Amino acid sequence: GNxxxxxxxxxxxxxxxxxxxxxxxxxxxxxxLFWYVQYPGEGLQLLLKATKADDKGSNKGFEATxxxxxxxxxxxxxxxxxxxxxxxxxxxxxxxxxxxxxGTRLQVFP
Amino acid sequence: DTGVSQDPRHKITKRGQNVxxxxxxxSEHNRLYWYRQTLxxxxxxxxxxxxxxxxxxxxxxxxxxxxxxxxxxxxxxxIQRTEQxxxxxxLCASSPAWASGGQSTDTQYFGPGTRLTVx
Numbered sequence: 001g002n003x004x005x006x007x008x009x010x011x012x013x014x015x016x017x018x019x020x021x022x023x024x025x026x027x028x029x030x031x032x033l034f035w036y037v038q039y040p041g042e043g044l045q046l047l048l049k050a051t052k053a054d055d056k057g058s059n060k061g062f063e064a065t066x067x068x069x070x071x072x073x074x075x076x077x078x079x080x081x082x083x084x085x086x087x088x089x090x091x092x093x094x095x096x097x098x099x100x101x102x103g104t105r106l107q108v109f110p
Numbered sequence: 111d112t113g114v115s116q117d118p119r120h121k122i123t124k125r126g127q128n129v130x131x132x133x134x135x136x137s138e139h140n141r142l143y144w145y146r147q148t149l150x151x152x153x154x155x156x157x158x159x160x161x162x163x164x165x166x167x168x169x170x171x172x173x174x175x176x177x178x179x180x181x182x183x184x185x186x187x188x189i190q191r192t193e194q195x196x197x198x199x200x201l202c203a204s205s206p207a208w209a210s211g212g213q214s215t216d217t218q219y220f221g222p223g224t225r226l227t228v229x
Contacts, residue, residue, distance in 0.1 A: 004152075032216045043114075043201065044153070044220040051216075089152050093216040096166065097143065098203075100152030 002027045002094045006101035009087075013080055013108050021075040021104045023064075023090035032093040033057075033066055033073040038103070039086045047075075047088070080108045114221035116202050122227045123192055130188045131224045135204030142185050143218060144177055146170065147199040159185060160207050192228045199223045 007022040025033065035047040035057070048057030053068035062077045073090060085108045090101040115134045123129050135142045141160050145153035156175070157167045161182040171177075174192075179185040189196055203218040 034217075036220075043222040044203075046217060046219070049217065091152075094155075097155040097158065098145075098153070098218060099155070102150070102152050 002031070002092060002099050004090050004092055004099055004101035006088075006090050006104050009103075009105040011104060011106045013106070015082055015108055015110050016079045017108075019075070019077040019080045019084075019106065021088055021090075021106070023073045023075065023101060025071050025073065025090075025092050027071075027092055027094075030068065033064070034091040034093070034098065035062070035064055035073070035075050036089045036091060036100075037086045038089065044089065080106070082108045082110055084108050114202055114204050114219055116200075116221040116224050118224055119222060120225050120227075122229065124229050125194060126191055128188065128190045129192060129226065130186050131200055131202075131226075132184055132186050133202030133221060134184045135202070136219055137183075138206065139204035139219075140182075140207035141205045142179055143203040143205070144185070144187055145201040145203065147201055147223070148197075153201055156187075189226075192226075194228045197226055197228045199225050 003026045005024050032051045034049045036044040037047045038044050048059040050057040050066040056065045064073050064075045087103045087105045089103045091098045117132045143158040144156040147153040155168050156171050157177050159179040174190045177187045201223045202221045205218045
């Protein structure tokens with residue numbers, strides 16, 4: 001069945017460091033892929049999405065490329081800020097529902 | 111539109127009590143979803159509605175759980191005879207049923223969640 005696997009956290013970085021959060025998926029076909037972010041005490045917010053192979057989703061300096069060959073959708077940011085501290089969830093579009101990974105907590109220190 | 115809203119934001123109850131949560135979706139969205147998120151895990155699908163019709167229920171939704179969306183607008187999720195294992199964040203999300211106006215059916219907008227603690 002469909003599933004998403006994320007790297008375990010927490011990921012701890014200094015401000016302005018490069019970020020990568022790994023995400024791989026198992027799916028039938030080529031579903032849309034998403035990254036959602038959850039700030040402390042808040043609900044999930046859509047960060048970016050990609051709908052087909054080789055698409056790159058981007059938002060707020062974050063990027064992720066839909067890689068069919070490696071079934072991956074890794075999240076990257078060139079220079080993180082303290083305000084990026086949150087939990088990041090990779091997800092895929094199953095049959096009329098989202099299927100999420102377990103989330104990766106990012107902690108950015110000044 | 112102010113987005114998806116949920117009420118209450120927090121609920122503490124004793125084991126065996128019944129609880130009910132409410133979700134108000136984005137007004138033009140036909141689809142409404144419920145997810146459950148336990149500590150350290152990602153959200154897990156519970157059920158969803160298209161207008162007033164409940165189209166799918168997860169195996170996670172035991173007989174003690176019931177969801178309704180009587181007029182195709184807001185939805186309620188009731189848990190009867192709560193158990194400690196029901197403690198979780200209950201998330202509601204909405205999306206359009208058909209792609210229009212730049213919105214796609216697979217993009218969901220989440221509310222802030224209701225955190226349930228069963229003592």
